[in-house]
Amino acid sequence: MGFVDLFSAASMPVLKVLIVTALGSFLALDSVDILGQSTRKQVNSLVFYVFSPSLVGSNLARTITLKSIISMWFMPVNILLTFIIGSALGWLLLIITRPPQHLKGLILGNLGNLPLIILPAVCKEKGSPFGDPNVCHEYAMAYASLSMAIGAVFLWTYVYNLVRVFSDHSHNSGNDIIVSDKETGPMEDELIQSLLTSSSKAVNMKAKLKVMVDKLKQHFGSFSRRLNLKAVFAPSTIGAIVGFNIGIISPLRRLLIGTTAPLRVIEDSIYLVGDAGIPTVTLIIGGNLLRGLRGSGISLPLVLGIVAVRLIILPFFGVLVVKGALYFRLVDADPLYLFVLLLQFALPPAMNIGTMTQLFGAGESECSVIMLWAYGLASISLTLWSMFFMWLVASFI
Template sequence: MTSIVDKEETSSISSISWDVLLTESTNEEDGFVDLFSAASMPVLKVIIVTALGSFLALDSIDILGQSTRKQVNNIVFYVFNPALVSSNLASTITYKSMISMWFMPVNILLTFIIGSALGWLLLLIARPPQHLKGLIIGTCAAGNLGHMFLIILPAVCKEKASPFGDSDVCYEYSIAYASLSMAIGAVYLWGYVYNLVRVFVGLSQNSCNNDVASIDETVTFEEDLTLTFLPSSLSSANNDGKLKVMLNVMKQQLGNFSRHINLKAVFAPSTIAALVGFVIGTVTPMRMLLIGATAPLRVVQDSASLVGDAAVPIVTLIVGGNLLRGLKGSGISVSIMFRIISVRYVFLPLCGILIVKGAIYLGFVGTDPLYVFVLLLQFAVPPAMNIGTIMQLFGVGESECSVIMLWTYGLASISLSLWSTFFMWLVS
């Protein structure tokens, strides 16, 4: 009789345990689905607006044709983007918030450095044509840290399954994080990536223009190297002469490199606007003068916000129009395209997880889930669209850039949704 009771109790306990396991697994599946829904909806909004831009750029429609895109792009570059950066920074960034978010500029810099290092390794492995090296390393180094964040982060906060708490508080902080990310990204893009691409483009142009004209200079340079590295018994120059030759060679190489650096690009309109926004937001008297419902000059801030709000939809439409050019194809190989996608959507996010987790472990970053999510997402975004603007300025690789943007932004709908879901799971 006891054994029968024990068997009945055992069977009931086992059935309860199975019910608990099934309930937990169902909850985990539902939680994953909710996170995936919250992560994918903002990406779908970007896709819809981008598709509209591609439709308007069709030859049969021709509302957003090539000439129109260039003119609108100039307005965005000189007016909309600076207004957006300065107004958002001035209204959301304060001295205290800058102190609490000090790691974000470091994190963004690491995305650029690691991306350019991976791009350099890609150049060594793939050995692309010289005129494409600047484009490849630029797309690997610079991510879309501005407009995409201003679309994705506020939209994530409004989703019911968002793990970031109250939607209003989340929205306010998301705008601050996106604004700082956009400003810092603009500074690094035009100060670092622009000059990096400029060096490779300059080397490409020099190699084409000076192959024949610089034969004598090359011979002289090789003779200098011979005098430098030959044993003393075979060289008539003494040690002092060798040292002078080496210094002259180093000076010549540094001069060639410095001629490709353009420090004026650091002061692009968006960079200047970021500096203005930082000053207004962090200097209390100026903030009281311009920011707030009772500020005497609040109309200036309101006007800048009104102009800046147009930047996000217009830039997204231009992205769609530019992607249409990629459908026509170019000379870039499939293997190079696959490697660029691997760098941006596989290796960079994995590096980002290690860096952010290490920063949390060392106490550099707090436990705010939204802030940690933004830091992780900065490693997983597609290439910056301003890379296309940079290539247009140099007049090389424009069609290849369109193809790269087409595939990277086309796959971003899958990659961003998956990585966003995983990052939400990590921080929740």
């Protein structure tokens, strides 16, 4: 496979994203004002509650079966590793750069949703190393849907809570979400003092245990309020659960999926709504990037550090992880599947991070700058990494 073919197959999907993003920036111009700040916030809510769960659920229902989920068992592990390694690198960056409190949630690892755009487009290119375009497209949609669903679960549980906790802490460290040091410090002192007092007075063991249990309950309650466990069941997570059940449970699948399914109009309608999700989010990102051009006061070393971690360092770890999985025969030598696993480590930050910052009203302008640099440079890095990954997976077989 020649260099030109590889470059064409790798660059076309990225160019599509850039074109839609540029359109979003144009619509957000003050002179146009179709996608202004208030409009973007309202559309973000629509994406969060309607488009994202429909997109995740409908694609999973159509492409995931019990057999395919077993064959792709390593993908959830791979995505988990992207979050773990990304978070570890993010914590190192936090230590080095010492950013403001409300930005810490934006720096830690997350997974973008570009595979649903990139993979089908790659299959259509004549330089693609993945064989027949129709077969490639079918499997690509399954891989991309599973990747997006699992990524959504991690994003709206782990990353969502990080952004929420740090954002709320920057506004009010004494509310019902964040427990301030003034609350936790005396609590711990009281626990120690009560134990010392009870020991000195030779109080029986039952009283000691009661004190400890009461204090542990208080600590657990504080942690639960801080974490907001309700976000585990964010709309995208619910969509993923529903999609998995429809795809895996045969009676439900026969009822909703396929040209002869009695209730196919329901799934088709959900799929139609979900199709609007990715272009809508991409347009919003374009509008948010316009704010990044105007600056936000965020330090340049922090931005460059985030970009370096996401687009340069993390993909190197991805190569090691996937080669290790292949060496230990945890995955089959399927070029498309290996390409997806590698690609998950090379994606820019998730577009839904912008949705989160607007939902919480903290770090919006800084997020815009980060996204501007990340997606601007990703147009180069993602093309180069995709070329390298295609060459690499071709050498595996």
